[in-house]
Amino acid sequence: MQLISNNDPSTMAALSATKTVDQKSLHEDEVSQASGDPLIRIYQNIASNSSEWKAQHTSQLLRKVDLRLLPLLILMYLLNFLDRSNLAQARLGTLEEDLDMSGTDFNLATSILFVVRIMTPSHFKDQILERNKFSANCLNYRVTLACSYQPICYLPE
Amino acid sequence: MQLPANLLLTRVKPSIFLGLAMAGWGAISAAQAATKSFGGLLACRALLGVVEAPFFPGAIMLMSSWYTRAELAHRIAWYNLLLDINS
Numbered sequence: 001m002q003l004i005s006n007n008d009p010s011t012m013a014a015l016s017a018t019k020t021v022d023q024k025s026l027h028e029d030e031v032s033q034a035s036g037d038p039l040i041r042i043y044q045n046i047a048s049n050s051s052e053w054k055a056q057h058t059s060q061l062l063r064k065v066d067l068r069l070l071p072l073l074i075l076m077y078l079l080n081f082l083d084r085s086n087l088a089q090a091r092l093g094t095l096e097e098d099l100d101m102s103g104t105d106f107n108l109a110t111s112i113l114f115v116v117r118i119m120t121p122s123h124f125k126d127q128i129l130e131r132n133k134f135s136a137n138c139l140n141y142r143v144t145l146a147c148s149y150q151p152i153c154y155l156p157e
Numbered sequence: 158m159q160l161p162a163n164l165l166l167t168r169v170k171p172s173i174f175l176g177l178a179m180a181g182w183g184a185i186s187a188a189q190a191a192t193k194s195f196g197g198l199l200a201c202r203a204l205l206g207v208v209e210a211p212f213f214p215g216a217i218m219l220m221s222s223w224y225t226r227a228e229l230a231h232r233i234a235w236y237n238l239l240l241d242i243n244s
Contacts (some may be wrong), residue, residue: 065223073236081243116206
């Protein structure tokens, strides 16, 4: 906000007019105040370009975000997976002798992670189920597959 | 543990939240090496489940804050595909 240095009656009138506008439409007032803002000017410059220019730059930006985001998330999942599956690796060593485990203790240790993890369903699952039939089918397929793994664990050796 | 994680997820920045969760996996799976009893191992595994739960919804949340809905569908499909190849 600019300070009013003089007591000019026209300025005072303009100020009171601004106040009434303020109460009526706050959003328009914000935009007119911010038009001196360099960010708004950059936005206006970009918005005034042609649609080809916009399409080209959008795809460039998308590729950049893709390259930053997806490989990192995949790498994080890889580490997550290693964390989950390292118990089987330890069993190949002397895990069960060291910790005095017997019978299905190993199975309990493996599955308690998933019990805690999927204790309550995620709300993203509900959203996907509502919106997208294809994703819902993929998810159901995965859940069915996961359930069908269970009997295999209890097969006699 | 995914429900409290999702509630927290909308209030904390994904960069901080996912980073902290990842540090948690590292610390707890390193702590597994120091367990002396079966109960200790069970506690470690349960805690590992707690800190790993927010990862998948967090990743989807992070992607949804960068892409529009039409772009997001492709990316989630690719993401799921690559996760399966990963494992």
